[in-house]
Amino acid sequence: MRxxxxxxxxxxxxxxxxxxxxxxxxxxxxxxEGNRLDEALMRVDTLIREYPNFRLAHLVRGDLLLARxxxxxxxxxxxxxxxxxxxxxxxxxxxxxLRALRERPADDRLPRSVLQLHAEQKHVLMVDSRRSRxxxxxxxxxxxxxxxxxxxxxxxxxxxxxxxxxxxxxxGVYHVTANLPRKKLTxxxxxxAFPINYPNEWDRRQGxxxxxxxxxxxxxxxxxxxxxxxxxCIVLSNPDLESVGQHVQVGLTPVIISDEVEWSDAAxxxxxxxxxxxxxxxxxxxxxxxxxxRYLAHxxxxxxxxxxxxAAWGAHKRKVNGAKQWIKVGVSRVAMFRYPRERDFxxxxxxxxxxxxxxxxxxxxxxxxxxxGAAWKIIYEGSG
Amino acid sequence: MMSFxxxxxxxxxxxxxxxxxxxxxxxxxxxxxxxxxxxxxxxxVNKALAAKPxxxxxxxxxxxxxxxxxxxxxxxxxxxxxxxxxPELPEPYNNLAVIYASQGQYDRAxxxxxxxxRTHPSYATAYENLGDVYAKLxxxxxxxxxxxxxxxxxxxNKLSLTRELVGRPSPTMMAAAPKEAAKPExxxxxxxxxxxxxxxASEEVLKAVNGWAEAWSKKDxxxxxxxxxxxxxxxxTEARAEWEKSRxxxxxxxxxxxxxxxxxKVTLSGAERATVTFRQNYRxxxxxxxxxxxxxxxxANGRWQIVEEKSx
Numbered sequence: 001m002r003x004x005x006x007x008x009x010x011x012x013x014x015x016x017x018x019x020x021x022x023x024x025x026x027x028x029x030x031x032x033e034g035n036r037l038d039e040a041l042m043r044v045d046t047l048i049r050e051y052p053n054f055r056l057a058h059l060v061r062g063d064l065l066l067a068r069x070x071x072x073x074x075x076x077x078x079x080x081x082x083x084x085x086x087x088x089x090x091x092x093x094x095x096x097x098l099r100a101l102r103e104r105p106a107d108d109r110l111p112r113s114v115l116q117l118h119a120e121q122k123h124v125l126m127v128d129s130r131r132s133r134x135x136x137x138x139x140x141x142x143x144x145x146x147x148x149x150x151x152x153x154x155x156x157x158x159x160x161x162x163x164x165x166x167x168x169x170x171x172g173v174y175h176v177t178a179n180l181p182r183k184k185l186t187x188x189x190x191x192x193a194f195p196i197n198y199p200n201e202w203d204r205r206q207g208x209x210x211x212x213x214x215x216x217x218x219x220x221x222x223x224x225x226x227x228x229x230x231x232x233c234i235v236l237s238n239p240d241l242e243s244v245g246q247h248v249q250v251g252l253t254p255v256i257i258s259d260e261v262e263w264s265d266a267a268x269x270x271x272x273x274x275x276x277x278x279x280x281x282x283x284x285x286x287x288x289x290x291x292x293x294r295y296l297a298h299x300x301x302x303x304x305x306x307x308x309x310x311a312a313w314g315a316h317k318r319k320v321n322g323a324k325q326w327i328k329v330g331v332s333r334v335a336m337f338r339y340p341r342e343r344d345f346x347x348x349x350x351x352x353x354x355x356x357x358x359x360x361x362x363x364x365x366x367x368x369x370x371x372x373g374a375a376w377k378i379i380y381e382g383s384g
Numbered sequence: 385m386m387s388f389x390x391x392x393x394x395x396x397x398x399x400x401x402x403x404x405x406x407x408x409x410x411x412x413x414x415x416x417x418x419x420x421x422x423x424x425x426x427x428x429v430n431k432a433l434a435a436k437p438x439x440x441x442x443x444x445x446x447x448x449x450x451x452x453x454x455x456x457x458x459x460x461x462x463x464x465x466x467x468x469x470x471p472e473l474p475e476p477y478n479n480l481a482v483i484y485a486s487q488g489q490y491d492r493a494x495x496x497x498x499x500x501x502r503t504h505p506s507y508a509t510a511y512e513n514l515g516d517v518y519a520k521l522x523x524x525x526x527x528x529x530x531x532x533x534x535x536x537x538x539x540x541n542k543l544s545l546t547r548e549l550v551g552r553p554s555p556t557m558m559a560a561a562p563k564e565a566a567k568p569e570x571x572x573x574x575x576x577x578x579x580x581x582x583x584x585a586s587e588e589v590l591k592a593v594n595g596w597a598e599a600w601s602k603k604d605x606x607x608x609x610x611x612x613x614x615x616x617x618x619x620x621t622e623a624r625a626e627w628e629k630s631r632x633x634x635x636x637x638x639x640x641x642x643x644x645x646x647x648x649k650v651t652l653s654g655a656e657r658a659t660v661t662f663r664q665n666y667r668x669x670x671x672x673x674x675x676x677x678x679x680x681x682x683x684a685n686g687r688w689q690i691v692e693e694k695s696x
Binding site: 055056058059061062063065066068069070071076077078079082086087090221 | 514515516518519521522523524525526528529530531532669
């Protein structure tokens with residue numbers, strides 16, 4: 001049994017090490033750069049044999065063949081009669097794939113957004129819209145470790161979704177809410193789909209609407225789609241979606257979508273994490289102390305909870321806390337992510353274990369913290 | 385639009401043959417073919433083949449006739465067997481490719497043309513055809529990339545090929561001969577029938593011209609320059625060293641060069657001096673040209689060398 005498991009492990013790790021179609025395409029470009037055009041043509045022929053629907057590979061093959069007949073004017077040297085938008089998508093895909101492969105983060109760089117993962121969150125997904133890339137990080141003792149990255153297609157009109165039908169991909173911190181297998185979907189979604197929780201509380205507060213933002217695959221007749229081609233969804237090739245899917249935990253896996261993944265070093269990330277963790281701990285202690293004014297000092301003047309502004313929240317807390325002889329608050333399974341696009345804005349989720357004379361409850365809580373001056377303040381609080 | 389300028393190459397020569405009847409039949413068949421009288425052409429060539437069934441030139445001519453008759457299947461059969469019997473001849477590969485291309489089998493056409501060039505690196509016709517086939521394959525690849533269908537243009541190509549075939553000037557003289565001949569590379573391209581000695585001299589001159597073209601095609605600057613006599617008249621008043629330098633640069637710069645010598649005509653003035661006129665079919669990865677060229681050559685120490693070179 002153990003031997004079998006070991007063997008399986010070998011097979012699985014072998015599969016991870018095998019070059020992806022993108023790696024193979026990259027080798028084609030290497031041959032072209034080295035002016036080894038015959039080798040390039042052989043390599044692209046092999047790639048097309050394996051992935052006959054890889055349209056970009058066909059475009060490169062066309063160029064390599066045409067170059068034997070006459071000098072090329074451009075990448076994707078199709079006849080002038082072809083509408084330019086037809087070939088532009090493939091050109092963009094080529095540049096996006098190449099750029100991402102060339103601009104790999106150094107091993108010691110960490111995404112600045114991921115301040116803390118809780119132990120059960122095995123992975124975090126980050127989307128870099130500028131690079132048309134999805135990065136998969138594993139949770140290595142609370143720290144993100146980059147294990148894979150994939151080319152992705154995003155909304156036709158880019159990112160920063162605000163309205164239903166604007167064909168944009170949202171920017172923010174989300175999580176996967178479901179796993180829809182292939183057999184429940186039409187061919188359009190390919191190998192499967194993972195919906196995310198757009199619009200989240202923050203989006204709603206900003207007046208953003210729309211729905212149905214998913215990570216999903218591609219139809220049978222294509223290998224991949226151009227970088228900006230979806231109605232707002234995050235689209236991966238089917239093999240890529242399947243490998244990402246192995247890392248997804250419904251309800252747990254964060255999906256952070258940003259203009260660009262901001263890379264930072266471990267010391268800076270740790271400094272920010274410690275500052276936030278300190279603020280959270282102080283909030284917990286002050287709540288437990290039943291000194292309601294100290295507790296309320298953690299809330300921003302712009303604070304809002306579902307159906308309550310700061311005045312209503314404060315009045316309620318003063319009344320409740322004043323009636324208690326004792327309060328005990330436990331905070332565990334804390335996750336903290338910087339919010340993309342917003343300045344000094346962090347979403348914190350945790351299990352809140354509240355015990356008091358009279359009432360006890362346990363809930364998953366979500367808070368948005370914002371830096372005002374030198375202090376971190378809570379601007380939103382609700383169930384997570 | 386992209387014109388598929390496919391040219392069928394003929395190697396029907398007016399070589400004096402052992403059997404005069406055979407030669408006459410072959411000559412007549414070529415004439416009928418040129419006149420578009422395919423049926424008569426086929427009768428004649430079959431008669432010639434009855435006398436010499438293995439003769440490469442007769443078989444080649446039959447292949448041409450069948451191609452023009454639209455009998456691709458039999459034509460392919462004949463040209464394929466010729467490539468098997470005479471793998472060093474580029475023309476049967478080339479013609480196979482033309483037929484494959486006309487059927488839309490561009491991958492096969494490509495393979496045949498690449499083979500043709502491998503056997504004969506300076507074979508300009510194959511280069512031109514191959515360029516067209518690559519362009520066609522590229523267009524197919526682009527169609528797959530863009531998921532469009534440009535098969536309409538493919539139909540146009542086929543039409544222009546048919547016209548090419550009909551209007552083709554018949555027997556082109558080629559500087560190649562079958563395996564059985566003394567030397568495969570030896571030129572047999574003299575249309576006139578001069579005295580035996582003159583024929584030998586002409587042959588030597590042509591051999592030198594072909595060698596010169598081949599050195600150029602191989603981008604072998606040393607070998608190329610060795611074909612120029614010490615007293616070669618450089619263009620303008622350029623010093624020999626300067627001229628050599630610029631020639632060397634021109635020859636080595638392109639990634640590939642193919643120089644074809646076509647319709648060569650040698651005029652001897654005495655035993656030591658000759659004027660050769662021909663069509664120089666030059667093709668490189670950057671330039672393609674077809675010009676009339678005249679070389680004045682002089683024999684010294686048993687070698688024919690160039691003393692004057694004129695274009696146009």
